[in-house]
Amino acid sequence: MNGIIELKGVSKTFRDFWLRPTVKAVDGLDLTVNEGEIFGLLGPNGSGKSTTIKMILGLLRPGEGEVRLFGLPPSDPAARKRLGFLPELSYLHPFLTARETLLYHAGLCGLDTKTARSRANELLEMTELVHAADRQVGGFSKGMARRVALASSIIGKPGLLILDEPTSGLDPVSTDEVKTLVKTLAKGGMTILMTSHLLGDAQDVCDRFMILNKGRSVAEGRVDAIGSSLQEYFLSKIGERRDFKVAPFLAQ
Amino acid sequence: MKSFLAIVLLELRRLWRSRSILVLLAACVGWMLAMPHLVKSDGTVEGARQIYVHFSLGGAFALTCIALASSGASVLSREREMRTLSLALTRPVKRFTLVFARIAALVASGAAVLAVCALVLFFNERDAGPCAHVLHPEMESLAEEAKRMYDYYMADPETPPEIKKAKKSVVMRILRQGALDHYQSIGTNDTAVWRFDSSALAPGAPLAVRLRFTNDFDMREDVRGDFSFGPWRGAISNITQAIVRVPLHHEEGGNPAAGAKPKDELVFTNNGATSLMLRPRKDIVLLAGADSFGSNLFRAWLELVSMLASLVAFAVFLGSGLGRSVAVFTCVAFMFVAVVSGDVIEQYPDQFETDRVDRIGLAITRAVEFASRPVNSLRPLSALSSGECVEKEEAALVVAMDAVLIPVVFAFLAAFILSRKED
Numbered sequence: 001m002n003g004i005i006e007l008k009g010v011s012k013t014f015r016d017f018w019l020r021p022t023v024k025a026v027d028g029l030d031l032t033v034n035e036g037e038i039f040g041l042l043g044p045n046g047s048g049k050s051t052t053i054k055m056i057l058g059l060l061r062p063g064e065g066e067v068r069l070f071g072l073p074p075s076d077p078a079a080r081k082r083l084g085f086l087p088e089l090s091y092l093h094p095f096l097t098a099r100e101t102l103l104y105h106a107g108l109c110g111l112d113t114k115t116a117r118s119r120a121n122e123l124l125e126m127t128e129l130v131h132a133a134d135r136q137v138g139g140f141s142k143g144m145a146r147r148v149a150l151a152s153s154i155i156g157k158p159g160l161l162i163l164d165e166p167t168s169g170l171d172p173v174s175t176d177e178v179k180t181l182v183k184t185l186a187k188g189g190m191t192i193l194m195t196s197h198l199l200g201d202a203q204d205v206c207d208r209f210m211i212l213n214k215g216r217s218v219a220e221g222r223v224d225a226i227g228s229s230l231q232e233y234f235l236s237k238i239g240e241r242r243d244f245k246v247a248p249f250l251a252q
Numbered sequence: 253m254k255s256f257l258a259i260v261l262l263e264l265r266r267l268w269r270s271r272s273i274l275v276l277l278a279a280c281v282g283w284m285l286a287m288p289h290l291v292k293s294d295g296t297v298e299g300a301r302q303i304y305v306h307f308s309l310g311g312a313f314a315l316t317c318i319a320l321a322s323s324g325a326s327v328l329s330r331e332r333e334m335r336t337l338s339l340a341l342t343r344p345v346k347r348f349t350l351v352f353a354r355i356a357a358l359v360a361s362g363a364a365v366l367a368v369c370a371l372v373l374f375f376n377e378r379d380a381g382p383c384a385h386v387l388h389p390e391m392e393s394l395a396e397e398a399k400r401m402y403d404y405y406m407a408d409p410e411t412p413p414e415i416k417k418a419k420k421s422v423v424m425r426i427l428r429q430g431a432l433d434h435y436q437s438i439g440t441n442d443t444a445v446w447r448f449d450s451s452a453l454a455p456g457a458p459l460a461v462r463l464r465f466t467n468d469f470d471m472r473e474d475v476r477g478d479f480s481f482g483p484w485r486g487a488i489s490n491i492t493q494a495i496v497r498v499p500l501h502h503e504e505g506g507n508p509a510a511g512a513k514p515k516d517e518l519v520f521t522n523n524g525a526t527s528l529m530l531r532p533r534k535d536i537v538l539l540a541g542a543d544s545f546g547s548n549l550f551r552a553w554l555e556l557v558s559m560l561a562s563l564v565a566f567a568v569f570l571g572s573g574l575g576r577s578v579a580v581f582t583c584v585a586f587m588f589v590a591v592v593s594g595d596v597i598e599q600y601p602d603q604f605e606t607d608r609v610d611r612i613g614l615a616i617t618r619a620v621e622f623a624s625r626p627v628n629s630l631r632p633l634s635a636l637s638s639g640e641c642v643e644k645e646e647a648a649l650v651v652a653m654d655a656v657l658i659p660v661v662f663a664f665l666a667a668f669i670l671s672r673k674e675d
Contacts, residue, residue: 081344107258108343
């Protein structure tokens with residue numbers, strides 16, 4: 001094992017209160033993300049992307065197999081020190097200001113006060129939030145909250161950034177800004193693992209990808225080697241498409 | 253340490269910006285200021301002071317406990333619902349720090365609120381006299397007396413068979429309780445002697461005896477008698493059933509510090525017309541002057557804050573594994589049972605005479621009473637209000653146990669639950 005993220009034979013089965021298995025969310029997954037690349041974890045809803053990410057983050061324990069982050073178990077603080085995470089929704093404390101949110105996350109990363117303040121100022125400028133730095137984030141728009149969450153995920157200057165649906169709910173301009181930012185961070189040496197439903201965005205940004213369906217890997221490769229749009233490739237690999245039976249409903 | 257401070261600051265900001273700490277502070281200070289106008293005293297200055305000190309700070313403490321225990325029970329569960337806990341768990345922070353910092357922040361806010369209340373009390377009662385060390389008579393231990401009584405009852409053919417068949421531990425517990433209420437009789441013109449460890453007394457400290465007599469038949473007969481304690485003397489003349497404080501005066505006058513260390517024996521001569529009774533373990537103590545009301549108030553505040561720390565730690569521990577509403581309800585229910593458990597146990601001591609359901613209920617009550625001992629004693633309040641000294645050693649022990657050991661244990665348990673609980 002020598003990737004930044006390594007999963008070997010990882011499975012995860014969720015159980016109910018009586019420990020009876022309810023759903024196998026991930027089934028024998030092997031995954032390696034190498035240093036400096038932007039890796040896209042793609043798949044339809046319920047394919048096991050979020051479960052996989054939670055296992056990488058150490059929020060879930062795999063039922064079988066092994067997860068390694070920088071060669072260490074994800075629960076190891078030394079591994080988490082080099083990790084940044086942007087969740088699908090911007091989980092922010094609404095009573096904190098944007099600056100306080102960044103300083104709080106800087107504190108959790110163990111940064112000293114001087115470094116924390118200077119990085120917070122840099123990130124507020126980078127995300128164009130200087131004018132709103134001292135406003136409570138509870139009153140922010142979704143886009144502004146997203147930018148605060150993104151800034152707080154990189155305040156510790158992580159070696160690995162995990163982005164769960166980073167462009168979810170953003171307008172086209174903000175989406176483009178986020179994509180540019182992701183590419184810039186990767187050029188700076190940061191390894192990035194992202195999930196997205198927006199395959200166009202993934203195609204613009206990712207070097208490599210893996211498509212998950214029903215907890216299993218159904219395709220993996222380089223984005224520039226598929227020879228078609230990622231959307232078409234994705235549908236060809238997933239293979240099934242639901243047609244909602246609308247006519248009977250409309251006929252009533 | 254930086255992550256610890258970051259979480260403490262986060263919690264303090266939450267309490268401040270939600271205005272909950274301000275509301276609590278206003279409620280507590282309002283209660284402290286309104287108390288003198290709300291309660292009736294027994295008509296004496298000392299009685300009024302006792303009631304004011306006990307119920308003003310006691311009320312503020314109860315309000316603080318309820319508010320911060322509820323807040324503690326919901327602090328982790330709320331963060332789990334908001335998903336901010338998951339985000340914090342991806343940071344290089346130990347779970348213990350995540351929990352312990354929150355306990356520290358809540359306790360710090362509670363300590364600040366109680367400090368303001370203590371200041372209000374201090375300014376209202378700044379002319380209160382010094383507190384007093386309390387010395388109890390030296391007697392055989394409760395366990396020794398209970399053992400002696402047990403052997404006696406088991407050998408006695410008149411002892412009812414249900415007592416002989418009952419579990420030894422149950423009978424011993426009842427006998428220990430009975431030993432506390434063991435009466436001593438003092439006939440007319442008789443003398444009673446109680447031994448005290450006078451080595452703890454500082455030379456020159458003012459001395460007094462505090463006691464309560466009862467009478468064989470009449471609750472309201474006049475009591476007369478003389479006390480002597482080495483060169484110290486005192487006289488009593490009052491109606492029975494009242495708690496009285498008899499100051500002792502140095503017989504030779506002048507400075508009692510010079511070679512006037514009292515002997516160990518307190519002697520009482522009953523000069524009244526009727527015989528008297530008292531429970532030596534409960535009804536008679538020697539009071540020796542100690543330090544100022546302010547110092548005593550500081551030690552009582554320390555003990556109250558420590559008790560609050562234990563309670564908050566328990567609440568946070570509940571919140572680590574339970575949902576918000578269940579954790580808050582469990583915590584408040586536990587507090588309620590803890591408060592009433594002492595009275596319930598005292599009311600129903602004869603466990604072997606009750607039916608099965610009562611026995612189970614009593615067992616649960618005893619368990620809660622035992623588990624909540626660090627926080628269900630209102631000893632600092634009762635000591636402060638009755639002018640007794642909250643001893644330094646006692647305060648240090650309470651701080652070590654309630655403010656350090658118990659919160660650390662609960663924080664470790666909560667951290668373990670967080671590590672087992674999957675998102």
